Every structure is written in C-alpha cells, then in structure tokens.
Amino acid sequence: MSSSNRKLPDLSSLGIQHTPCIIYNPDYTTLFNEELRPELQGFERGILTSNGAVAVDTGIFTGRSPKDKYIVRDETTRDNLWWSDTAQGSSGNQPLSVDTWQALKRCVTDQLSGKRLFVTDAFCGANANSRLSVRFVTEVAWQAHFVKNMFIQPDEEELAQFTPDFVVLNASKYTNLHWQSQGLNSENFVAFNLTERIQLIGGTWYGGEMKKGLFAVMNYLLPLKNIASMHCSANVGKQGDVAVFFGLSGTGKTTLSTDPARQLIGDDEHGWDDEGVFNFEGGCYAKTINLCPQAEPEIYQAIRRDALLENVVVLADGRIDFADASKTENTRVSYPLSHIENIVTPLSKAGHARKVIFLTADAFGILPPVSRLTPEQTQYHFLSGFTAKLAGTERGIVRPLPTFSACFGAAFLTLHPTRYAEVLLKRMQAAGAEAYLVNTGWNGQGQRISLKNTRALINAILNDELRQAPMQVLPVFNLQMPLRLKNVESSLLDPRNSWASESEWRTQAGILAQKFIDNFVQYTDTATGQALVHAGPVPD
Ligand SMILES: Nc1ncnc2c1ncn2[C@@H]1O[C@H](COP(=O)(O)OP(=O)(O)O)[C@@H](O)[C@H]1O
Numbered sequence: 001m002s003s004s005n006r007k008l009p010d011l012s013s014l015g016i017q018h019t020p021c022i023i024y025n026p027d028y029t030t031l032f033n034e035e036l037r038p039e040l041q042g043f044e045r046g047i048l049t050s051n052g053a054v055a056v057d058t059g060i061f062t063g064r065s066p067k068d069k070y071i072v073r074d075e076t077t078r079d080n081l082w083w084s085d086t087a088q089g090s091s092g093n094q095p096l097s098v099d100t101w102q103a104l105k106r107c108v109t110d111q112l113s114g115k116r117l118f119v120t121d122a123f124c125g126a127n128a129n130s131r132l133s134v135r136f137v138t139e140v141a142w143q144a145h146f147v148k149n150m151f152i153q154p155d156e157e158e159l160a161q162f163t164p165d166f167v168v169l170n171a172s173k174y175t176n177l178h179w180q181s182q183g184l185n186s187e188n189f190v191a192f193n194l195t196e197r198i199q200l201i202g203g204t205w206y207g208g209e210m211k212k213g214l215f216a217v218m219n220y221l222l223p224l225k226n227i228a229s230m231h232c233s234a235n236v237g238k239q240g241d242v243a244v245f246f247g248l249s250g251t252g253k254t255t256l257s258t259d260p261a262r263q264l265i266g267d268d269e270h271g272w273d274d275e276g277v278f279n280f281e282g283g284c285y286a287k288t289i290n291l292c293p294q295a296e297p298e299i300y301q302a303i304r305r306d307a308l309l310e311n312v313v314v315l316a317d318g319r320i321d322f323a324d325a326s327k328t329e330n331t332r333v334s335y336p337l338s339h340i341e342n343i344v345t346p347l348s349k350a351g352h353a354r355k356v357i358f359l360t361a362d363a364f365g366i367l368p369p370v371s372r373l374t375p376e377q378t379q380y381h382f383l384s385g386f387t388a389k390l391a392g393t394e395r396g397i398v399r400p401l402p403t404f405s406a407c408f409g410a411a412f413l414t415l416h417p418t419r420y421a422e423v424l425l426k427r428m429q430a431a432g433a434e435a436y437l438v439n440t441g442w443n444g445q446g447q448r449i450s451l452k453n454t455r456a457l458i459n460a461i462l463n464d465e466l467r468q469a470p471m472q473v474l475p476v477f478n479l480q481m482p483l484r485l486k487n488v489e490s491s492l493l494d495p496r497n498s499w500a501s502e503s504e505w506r507t508q509a510g511i512l513a514q515k516f517i518d519n520f521v522q523y524t525d526t527a528t529g530q531a532l533v534h535a536g537p538v539p540d
C-alpha cells in the first residue's frame with residue numbers, strides 16, 4: 001500500500017490514538033486508486049476526467065475562509081505578531097487563547113483517532129537551511145494528494161531522515177459545535193500554534209488552507225532571518241535574469257510566470273536570501289475558469305494524470321467544462337512543477353531578482369497597463385497593495401471588490417507589513433532591482449486587458465525595452481508610463497484614452513486617489529511612512 005518501507009510515524013505523541021492503518025507517503029498510483037475507490041462518499045470521492053487527472057469537489061468551502069483563521073497568542077507571538085486588534089491597520093491574525101487551542105486540538109485529535117489516515121511528509125522551502133519539514137495528517141486521500149502536489153517532495157534519502165518540525169492536522173470532517181462559547185467566528189477553524197508548531201484545521205475541506213497556512217508560517221520565520229518572504233511568482237530568463245511577480249489572487253502570478261521563453265521557479269510563494277530567489281513550493285495551483293488551451297497552453301497541458309482538479313464541472317463523458325462556474329469561480333488545478341516543461345531544476349531557485357513586478361487588477365480603470373516606479377513609489381505601492389479582489393478565492397467575495405492588501409498578500413502576513421517592506425527593499429537595493437506596476441485589470445470601458453497585451457508589456461519590461469522608452473507622467477498618481485512600445489498599440493498605454501473624456505478619468509482618479517490616501521494613514525505614525533506619503537497619489 002505505502003510507497004515507503006520506513007517505520008510508520010508515531011501519531012500517539014500528537015494525541016491521535018488507535019490508528020488502525022497509516023498510508024504513509026503514498027505514491028501517485030496509490031493516491032489515484034484511493035481517490036477513485038467506488039465506496040467513497042460525498043466530497044471524498046474523485047472522478048476520473050478524460051485527460052487522466054482526478055477531479056474532486058472541496059465541499060461548501062471552495063476558497064479560503066480568512067475569518068476562521070486564528071493564531072495562538074502566547075510568549076512566542078505576543079510581542080512580534082501583527083495582530084488584528086491593534087491600532088496599526090487590520091491584519092487577518094485573530095488571537096486565540098491557549099485554552100481554546102487546547103480544546104480545538106483535543107477535538108481534532110479525537111476526530112482523527114481510530115481512523116485510517118494518510119500521512120505525508122514534505123518540505124516547505126527549497127533551501128535546506130531555511131525550509132520546514134512538514135508532516136500532514138489527513139483522513140481524505142485527495143488532501144494527501146493536494147499536499148504532495150503543492151509541497152516539495154523529499155527523495156528516499158531525505159525521507160529516511162525526515163523529522164517533522166511542523167505538523168498539520170486536518171480534521172475537515174469535524175464540526176465544532178462549541179464555537180460560540182469559545183468566541184470563534186463559526187464552526188470552522190484554521191488555527192496555528194507557533195510554539196507547538198502545529199496547524200489545526202476543522203470544518204473546511206479547502207486544500208488552500210494548508211498551502212497558504214504554511215506560507216503564513218514561512219512569513220513569520222523568514223523575515224526574522226533577514227530573508228524576504230514574498231507572495232509572488234518567479235521565473236528566470238536565458239541570461240539568468242530573475243523576475244518576481246507580486247500580486248493578490250487573480251492578478252496573474254500563475255498565468256504570467258508560466259512563460260515558455262523563461263524557466264519557471266514557482267507560481268505563488270518565494271523567499272529571497274543571500275543566494276537569490278527560491279520557491280517554497282513544489283507545485284502550482286492554477287485557476288481553470290475559462291481556461292483556454294490557445295492562450296495558456298502550458299497550464300492546459302499540465303492537467304493530466306497526477307494533477308488534481310477542484311470544483312470543475314465534469315461532463316458525462318469525462319470531459320471538463322472549463323467555462324462552467326456553477327460550483328465556484330475559483331475552479332482550480334494543482335500539479336507538481338514537473339508538469340511544466342520549462343522549469344528550473346533540480347531545485348526551484350535562481351539568482352537575485354533584477355525585475356520586481358507588482359501586478360494589480362484595477363477594477364476602476366484608472367491605473368496604466370504598465371508604469372515604472374521610483375524607489376519611493378515602490379515602497380508606497382508595496383505597502384498599499386492595491387488591487388480588486390476577484391470572485392471566488394475567498395468566501396463571500398462574489399464580484400471584484402477594490403481592496404488594499406499590504407505587500408500584495410495581507411491575509412498571509414504574520415508580522416507587520418513594514419517588516420516585509422524593509423527586507424524586500426534591502427534585497428532590491430543590493431541586487432540593483434527595478435520595480436514596475438502592471439495593471440492586469442479593467443479599463444474605463446470595463447474591458448479587461450488581454451493576456452496577449454499584458455504578456456507583451458511584461459516582455460518589454462524584461463527585455464529592457466521599457467527602460468529606454470520615451471515616458472510621460474500620469475497626473476494624480478504621478479506614474480511614469482511609456483508613450484510607445486514595439487508590440488502594443490500606443491493608445492492602450494494611457495488609461496485616459498479608454499474614458500469618454502479626460503475629465504471623467506480625472507474625477508474617478510480622484511476618488512481612487514483618496515482611497516489610497518485613506519488606506520496609507522495606517523503607516524504615517526512612523527517617520528518612514530510619513531516620508532513615503534509624497535510618493536502616493538495627489539488628488540487635484
Ligand atoms: N491580462 C491578463 N493578465 C493576467 N491574467 C489574465 C488577464 N486576462 C485574463 N486573465 C485571467 O485571470 C486569471 C489570473 O489568475 P492567476 O494567474 O491564477 O492569478 P494568481 O496566480 O495571481 O492568483 C487567469 O484565469 C487568467 O486567464
């Protein structure tokens with residue numbers, strides 16, 4: 001049954017008792033057979049699709065549930081975490097008492113006791129000196145498959161020496177009926193204890209909680225070691241030129257980093273240390289809504305045996321209807337990096353980044369498709385993290401919602417945003433990196449810029465055409481944008497052209513500028529923050 005002959009892990013020290021059977025580090029064939037077992041019921045059951053990949057439904061939760069996320073407030077975290085209940089802005093880190101943690105842990109370990117369990121050991125982080133050795137315990141086969149796809153798979157030798165330094169206990173089948181008396185948000189919880197180094201999951205089946213959960217843990221550990229921890233994708237060109245693409249969900253990190261002309265490092269979570277940029281993950285998690293084989297051939301072809309589809313509609317003949325959003329807009333596929341042809345191997349790492357691209361999906365039609373940022377604007381826009389939240393990835397978001405998400409990933413930050421800005425700035429300065437803002441969103445007519453045009457703009461950044469292009473300055477936002485580029489129509493470069501008149505653009509730009517200013521107030525209690533205000537928009 002298990003692909004590893006090693007001694008089975010001891011779960012009783014975690015409080016999990018009477019385990020009749022452990023499927024330990026299952027290989028892909030074992031997982032495939034487990035997921036398709038005909039007796040499986042409900043959300044546990046996989047369906048074989050015509051391209052060879054298994055598809056599952058993740059239940060009521062088809063996205064993360066940020067309101068159900070908690071971190072134990074104790075000696076480890078009390079003074080250094082970015083808590084949700086401080087005056088300095090609002091983070092997603094809701095404090096949990098040690099007592100409630102213990103109660104939740106008991107419920108989770110009770111749920112997992114006496115069950116046939118999947119145990120998966122994997123790394124988070126490509127570098128031995130900063131990676132986490134994570135043990136995932138789940139009842140559900142496809143959850144083990146998800147983490148096998150998304151995290152870095154140890155080789156046989158590494159498995160033989162594997163000692164977990166973080167444990168994820170996933171009790172997605174458990175419902176917490178005591179949530180009200182415990183002062184929690186709902187019967188679902190995603191809870192972290194950084195002293196015990198354990199994540200508990202109850203109620204939600206969404207695999208993204210494990211993926212982004214460990215990202216939040218890396219976001220805690222790495223900046224303390226002066227390593228930048230970044231919500232970005234990354235790739236490297238033939239000359240060894242590394243680019244990172246920051247952006248909130250749906251802005252294009254996965255799509256735009258998957259570029260046949262450049263080797264992919266990773267699509268979502270990276271660190272930047274003295275050697276360069278490295279991936280935390282071993283796989284990609286791509287959106288599949290309206291996936292078009294012509295526009296995104298690499299991702300389309302990655303959907304094959306060993307990939308795991310989520311919440312897609314599978315037709316009677318096994319084909320997938322990628323246009324069907326009836327379960328969710330956030331249909332997904334996870335696959336190991338090896339499903340993409342042009343990747344960095346054997347480790348997903350490369351040198352220092354020369355280009356830092358901030359992806360924003362502006363739903364207001366105000367920001368230019370591409371602009372070049374000064375060092376101050378880089379810090380300002382990194383701390384602001386403006387974008388529109390797209391439907392699907394988070395519970396309750398059904399239409400694009402303008403939002404400011406610090407460091408383009410506030411939901412995953414464990415420390416105050418300025419910590420990430422400081423480390424990134426240091427790394428960028430040392431590498432002589434330049435920053436650009438790329439708007440992958442909508443214009444004044446409500447049309448989204450085409451993938452083809454965004455790709456052309458990204459190429460112009462990466463091949464330095466944009467550096468040499470004649471520039472003009474967009475008023476209000478004071479952004480430097482190119483007047484002409486070879487492979488895109490010039491009129492597209494100035495967002496004002498998509499409005500009926502310049503004055504209409506100006507009116508709306510003023511409204512958006514005010515939102516930036518209101519949001520930035522949270523940073524103006526320090527001299528550094530004060531000094532950055534002038535790098536932001538100035539309404540008329
Ligand atoms: N101009 C564009 N740039 C990037 N993505 C676009 C564009 N137009 C449409 N899209 C679509 O938007 C989605 C971007 O999502 P994705 O790359 O998964 O974002 P992220 O990885 O940042 O969450 C994809 O479904 C992609 O096909």
Ligand SMILES: C=C(OP(=O)(O)O)C(=O)O
Binds near residue numbers: 253
């Ligand atoms: C999986 C996620 O990442 P992204 O949408 O950025 O790819 C997420 O935010 O839950």
Ligand SMILES: [Mn+2]
Binds near residue numbers: 254255267
């Ligand atoms: Mn992505």
